[in-house]
Amino acid sequence: MRWRKALTDERGPLMFMLLESLRSALDSIRAHGFRSVLTSLGIIIGVMSVIAVVSIVQGLSHTVNQQFEGLGSNTLTVRSYTPFRKALQGQVAKLRHDDMTAIEQRVEGISHVTPILFAQSGTQGQVSYRSQDTFAQVFGVGPSYFEVNGVFPESGRGFARDDDLRRRLVCLLGQDVVEELEMPDNPVGEYFKVGAEWCKVIGVMERRGELLGFSQDNYVLLPYGTARRIQGTSRDLDIQVQLQVDDINRMDEVKDRISRLLRSNHGLKSGDDDDFRVQTSEQLTESFNQIISTITAAVGGIVGVSLLVGGIGIMNIMLVSVTERTREIGILKALGATRQDIMLQFLIEAVLLCLVGGVIGIALGYGIGAFAAAMLPGFPPAHVPAWAIALSFGFSAGVGIIFGIIPAAKASQLDPIDALRYE
Amino acid sequence: MSADSAESVIRFRGVARRYEMGDQVVNALDGVDLDIRRNEYVAIIGASGSGKSTMMNIIGCLDRPTEGEYQLEGHDVGAMNENELARVRNREIGFVFQSFNLLPRANALKNVMQPLVFRGIKLDDRKQKARQSLERVGLGDRVDHLPNQLSGGQRQRVAIARALVGEPAILLADEPTGNLDSRTTVEIMRLFDALHSAGQTIIMVTHEADIAAHCERVIRLEDGRVAEDHRNNTRRRALAEGADG
Ligand SMILES: Nc1ncnc2c1ncn2[C@@H]1O[C@H](COP(=O)(O)OP(=O)(O)OP(=O)(O)O)[C@@H](O)[C@H]1O
Ligand SMILES: [Mg+2]
Numbered sequence: 001m002r003w004r005k006a007l008t009d010e011r012g013p014l015m016f017m018l019l020e021s022l023r024s025a026l027d028s029i030r031a032h033g034f035r036s037v038l039t040s041l042g043i044i045i046g047v048m049s050v051i052a053v054v055s056i057v058q059g060l061s062h063t064v065n066q067q068f069e070g071l072g073s074n075t076l077t078v079r080s081y082t083p084f085r086k087a088l089q090g091q092v093a094k095l096r097h098d099d100m101t102a103i104e105q106r107v108e109g110i111s112h113v114t115p116i117l118f119a120q121s122g123t124q125g126q127v128s129y130r131s132q133d134t135f136a137q138v139f140g141v142g143p144s145y146f147e148v149n150g151v152f153p154e155s156g157r158g159f160a161r162d163d164d165l166r167r168r169l170v171c172l173l174g175q176d177v178v179e180e181l182e183m184p185d186n187p188v189g190e191y192f193k194v195g196a197e198w199c200k201v202i203g204v205m206e207r208r209g210e211l212l213g214f215s216q217d218n219y220v221l222l223p224y225g226t227a228r229r230i231q232g233t234s235r236d237l238d239i240q241v242q243l244q245v246d247d248i249n250r251m252d253e254v255k256d257r258i259s260r261l262l263r264s265n266h267g268l269k270s271g272d273d274d275d276f277r278v279q280t281s282e283q284l285t286e287s288f289n290q291i292i293s294t295i296t297a298a299v300g301g302i303v304g305v306s307l308l309v310g311g312i313g314i315m316n317i318m319l320v321s322v323t324e325r326t327r328e329i330g331i332l333k334a335l336g337a338t339r340q341d342i343m344l345q346f347l348i349e350a351v352l353l354c355l356v357g358g359v360i361g362i363a364l365g366y367g368i369g370a371f372a373a374a375m376l377p378g379f380p381p382a383h384v385p386a387w388a389i390a391l392s393f394g395f396s397a398g399v400g401i402i403f404g405i406i407p408a409a410k411a412s413q414l415d416p417i418d419a420l421r422y423e
Numbered sequence: 424m425s426a427d428s429a430e431s432v433i434r435f436r437g438v439a440r441r442y443e444m445g446d447q448v449v450n451a452l453d454g455v456d457l458d459i460r461r462n463e464y465v466a467i468i469g470a471s472g473s474g475k476s477t478m479m480n481i482i483g484c485l486d487r488p489t490e491g492e493y494q495l496e497g498h499d500v501g502a503m504n505e506n507e508l509a510r511v512r513n514r515e516i517g518f519v520f521q522s523f524n525l526l527p528r529a530n531a532l533k534n535v536m537q538p539l540v541f542r543g544i545k546l547d548d549r550k551q552k553a554r555q556s557l558e559r560v561g562l563g564d565r566v567d568h569l570p571n572q573l574s575g576g577q578r579q580r581v582a583i584a585r586a587l588v589g590e591p592a593i594l595l596a597d598e599p600t601g602n603l604d605s606r607t608t609v610e611i612m613r614l615f616d617a618l619h620s621a622g623q624t625i626i627m628v629t630h631e632a633d634i635a636a637h638c639e640r641v642i643r644l645e646d647g648r649v650a651e652d653h654r655n656n657t658r659r660r661a662l663a664e665g666a667d668g
Contacts, residue, residue, distance in 0.1 A: 016543050017543075020540050027528065027529075028528070031528050327524070328526055328527070330524075331524045331525075331526060332526075332537070333485075333509070333512075334483070334485060334512060334518050334524070335512070335513065335518075335537055335538040335541065335585070336509050336510065336512045336513020336514070336538055336541040336542070336589075337509060337513075337541055338505065338506045338509040338510075338541070339505060339506075339509075340506075341509075341541060416485045417480055417485050417486055420485075420520070420524065
């Protein structure tokens with residue numbers, strides 16, 4: 001019999017139905033052009049904000065990671081760290097000169113120990129040359145600073161051990177300082193004033209570029225000893241110490257040794273938290289990246305909420321659309337559509353709406369990110385990683401499925417006769 | 424399978440359709456026995472509310488009887504699940520409605536192509552078949568028109584083309600000329616007559632005696648029962664125009 005065969009043979013494969021549903025979903029979205037855009041507005045805004053924020057944050061992290069690459073992987077940085085409980089008591093942790101001396105003398109397998117002393121008062125940052133003056137960051141650093149950090153003088157020379165010991169009034173300048181003070185092209189040998197002291201310029205540092213929109217070349221290096229002398233109250237200054245571990249396999253061992261040494265120097269009892277941090281260059285990058293991920297996660301949360309709102313918007317309009325198209329659904333059922341056919345059709349329409357919203361959102365978000373990065377002076381260019389695009393698409397589709405399923409189920413359950421009778 | 428049931432395309436035995444409205448029961452169909460054979464041309468007539476549409480919906484597998492047995496080409500429809508019913512509607516039944524029921528946003532061609540989608544037929548083949556079907560009802564030059572760009576008669580032709588495109592065993596028409604003027608009614612009836620001459624089984628609901636006069640057999644319903652079932656000896660011979668068969 002003719003149709004017994006028809007009953008037993010297979011329907012078109014799933015791919016076929018998917019394609020057909022896609023075709024009619026496209027028709028329907030196009031038929032309601034403006035309304036479709038309004039419907040997916042929630043998704044558009046959600047995806048747009050993710051992409052805008054992610055593109056800016058990723059641009060930053062990209063640049064920062066490049067900056068930290070200068071630090072070798074065998075470098076350790078020791079700095080003070082005030083635990084939360086101590087901070088509440090009004091105490092401030094410090095890493096002192098004595099600590100550095102102790103590390104230098106009593107820890108084995110390290111070399112190139114270099115202190116970094118940051119200027120601690122406002123006046124300290126004022127520098128001048130002839131009639132020009134400006135503010136710059138002033139650091140006191142040891143002779144190994146250049147090697148450990150991978151930045152070198154472009155002209156002139158670095159610091160010698162003697163400069164440090166004799167506290168000579170010599171300095172190295174960052175490129176911006178040279179420009180700001182309108183110094184000659186080769187200022188080596190010129191005299192220049194840091195705070196109240198006259199220093200002789202012995203070199204100019206190579207350009208480091210910008211980080212987080214701030215110039216990294218607006219600085220003056222002094223020998224560590226000299227900087228301590230200028231600061232006056234030499235006892236209690238908080239410094240950072242950088243050092244290199246000779247055998248990279250003994251990194252952890254050296255870290256432990258330094259920790260134990262500092263704990264006993266600082267008189268910490270076994271229950272107390274460390275009041276310092278010993279970090280590898282990777283950990284420095286990591287802690288920065290952690291900040292980045294925290295921002296990204298926070299943004300993700302906000303976006304999650306806006307996608308939820310967007311999803312509910314889509315569900316709402318889809319429910320309206322199912323009601324509007326009740327008769328159409330009845331016709332399709334009379335022509336032989338199964339529940340699955342109707343379900344698939346509405347589900348695909350919801351997903352497609354979300355995806356269209358996603359595409360618009362990605363384009364707008366990228367535009368905003370690029371615009372913001374271009375407008376903020378010195379900001380690194382926006383960067384949209386592939387995972388953000390993939391994630392946006394994934395989320396959009398997910399929202400479409402989750403919030404499309406109820407309207408689609410409602411459509412598919414309609415009784416054909418009731419649906420055909422619907423006015 | 425007996426020779427008798429093999430010949431019957433449709434076989435009703437004690438078919439009833441009851442609606443429960445609170446404590447009141449409406450017997451839309453009340454125990455109908457009926458056999459319709461291949462290539463019959465049947466009119467179902469009766470007063471308003473006598474159960475004509477209910478019967479058509481059950482024949483077309485849009486609805487199920489609450490009692491009794493319905494066999495379609497020897498298959499027990501009562502035993503079929505939802506998907507099997509959808510498949511029967513898609514392949515064995517062609518529906519024509521009083522209010523046309525075209526998809527409003529699809530042009531004539533797409534409307535006619537639609538049933539073939541559910542059959543898994545590829546786009547090119549669908550187009551070709553739909554075009555042929557539209558030509559058969561005399562609308563080969565209106566394929567791109569949307570329903571609201573067509574006259575009532577043209578819309579009903581599109582609906583007929585759509586019902587026929589899948590070569591169904593039975594063409595069901597529930598007051599197909601109910602929304603048409605008399606001149607267009609004549610055109611549509613000519614089309615049905617021609618389809619019948621070409622071998623199509625047709626069952627049609629109508630109010631009007633002149634329409635019923637086109638059919639070979641007239642069944643009159645009264646309160647959900649068959650009150651009269653007779654051969655139409657004074658059948659109006661239609662001119663087989665506008666359809667080639
Ligand atoms: N969904 C329903 N719920 C309750 N009663 C119904 C329903 N559908 C139909 N009926 C009743 O069943 C009876 C038969 O209805 P049906 O639509 O089959 O009549 P009909 O012969 O087609 O009438 P008409 O010529 O006016 O179209 C009517 O009394 C109607 O009120
Ligand atoms: Mg009726």
